[in-house]
């Protein structure tokens with residue numbers, strides 16, 4: 301079978317390995333699409349030396365079941381599915397406590413750091429076929445496009461971060477950044493009943509936010525930005541701020557408009573690491589809550605599948621382009637072009 305591999309900085313190629321054989325507790329997925337995450341294209345750009353080559357990259361994949369193992373009763377050939385990228389063991393202490401699956405101590409969850417028999421790292425998310433234990437499968441009922449189902453993992457991480465912030469109906473939220481993750485955050489906050497204001501500099505992204513029905517979109521370069529934020533958020537300022545851009549200016553903006561008791565979520569990572577200056581006395585006196593988040597718990601995956609399957613979150617506008625696997629290098633060029641939304645690699 302063919303698959304996409306990252307083989308060096310700015311070098312992605314189509315490679316070949318045998319179709320995996322499944323065991324009695326596995327399914328074989330015929331993958332239809334795999335979206336390129338920041339995690340992937342930052343490796344392609346050479347910004348993530350901690351992620352080794354050659355990498356059988358991809359974790360935002362989606363497809364249909366092509367074969368099921370002998371012990372599997374509740375899944376069948378043709379079901380539309382996604383695989384849980386984290387592959388939690390469900391037995392270690394973090395798993396039993398319902399923690400984020402990226403904290404799982406099980407062997408399978410750590411496998412991306414080990415070369416397989418063909419010499420590749422990674423989980424083969426961008427491959428014609430993928431073998432996976434049936435316990436890691438989520439099914440969709442409504443036959444949504446595979447490249448939209450592929451948003452399950454990023455959306456689950458968004459759900460996780462927002463749940464940490466204890467959202468409450470009628471609260472005012474500010475989302476800084478209208479890239480893919482910013483607009484996923486904004487949509488989930490709106491779905492949970494919050495009144496969302498978005499801050500974005502780039503004209504293309506401002507339009508995208510508006511096309512998704514957000515009419516409170518502000519440009520942070522406006523001289524009266526802070527007072528406009530207060531106007532849009534009921535006079536006092538946002539109850540909750542999601543910082544979905546890894547930039548010093550974004551942190552500065554957030555602290556400038558955060559009122560007393562505001563909850564702030566640091567959603568994005570950036571390389572090289574941005575600096576931020578924060579006055580500890582302000583955190584103390586203003587009773588700010590500053591949260592970080594990465595990854596998702598199993599329950600967040602369940603929620604993300606429902607949000608996509610029912611159309612509660614609209615991800616179609618967040619797909620910039622669909623690129624066939626044979627043009628994998630072009631796909632990574634597009635994915636790492638500033639201002640672009642998700643690129644979906646389509647499998648043959």
Ligand SMILES: [Zn+2]
Pocket residue numbers: 337338339359360453454
């Ligand atoms: Zn991702």
Ligand SMILES: [Zn+2]
Pocket residue numbers: 388389390391392393394395403404405406
């Ligand atoms: Zn575990």
